[in-house]
Amino acid sequence: MTEILTPRLLLRPWQEDDLLPMAEINADPAVMQWIGDGSVLDLEQTSDALERWEEEWDDEGFGLFAVELLGSGELIGFTGLSVPHFLPEVLPAVEAGWRLGRQFWGQGYASEAAQAVLEWGLQDRGLEHVISISRVGNKASENVAHKLGMTLERETTHPEYGTPLNVFGIDLTEYVG
Known part of the structure; x- marks a missing residue:
């Protein structure tokens, strides 16, 4: 793995x-x-999620990375690419996603990590288009998507939970790195 x-x-x-x-x-x-x-997820649910994330690397050739703070070696969350199976209307698609511990918010880490993953996906993995899905109202994630150069492509609803979602995206031809 990379x-x-x-x-x-x-x-x-x-x-x-x-x-x-x-x-x-x-x-x-x-x-x-x-x-x-x-x-929230408990220890067992997190363990199951980690197994799924590792399997996606085998199945897709990409997945979610653990994000480590260089200065301390501390795990601060994840970022990476995944297939958003939960939202069939956008498939086939690859989503850039991120989740960081609260103490690491507001310091630019999500944008820094997501930018690196987007560049890797578009340039090294040969993806033509990458999306990001966020719940309406999640301004922090929307800001990261905008910093990546993504624009709003559609508004939709989560098929299971009924929550409103925004789908942002960027094409390889629009990416400026």
Whole structure:
């Protein structure tokens, strides 16, 4: 699996000792309020998610990276590419996504990590188009999508939870890196 280095971050494969810090991130209601139905995830659910994320690397040739802070080696969350199976109307599509622990918000880490992943996906993985899906009202994620050069492509509704969603996207031809 690939590693990506940015000025402040290491995007790397998941390690066994990432489970507990990622479970702490997933257990924070402020972090999870915009994801799915807004429910937090426990240790077992996080472990299951990590297994799915690792399987996607095998199935798709891309997936979610663990994001490590270079200065401390601390896991701060994830970023990466995935297929948004939960929203069939956008398929086939590849989504850039991110989730960071609350103490790491507002410092530009999500944008820095997502920019590196977008560039990797478009230039190294040969993707022609990448999207980002966020719940309406999640201004922080919308800001990251805008910083990536993405524009709003459609408004829709989550098929399971009924929550309004925005789908942002960018084509390889629009990407300026």
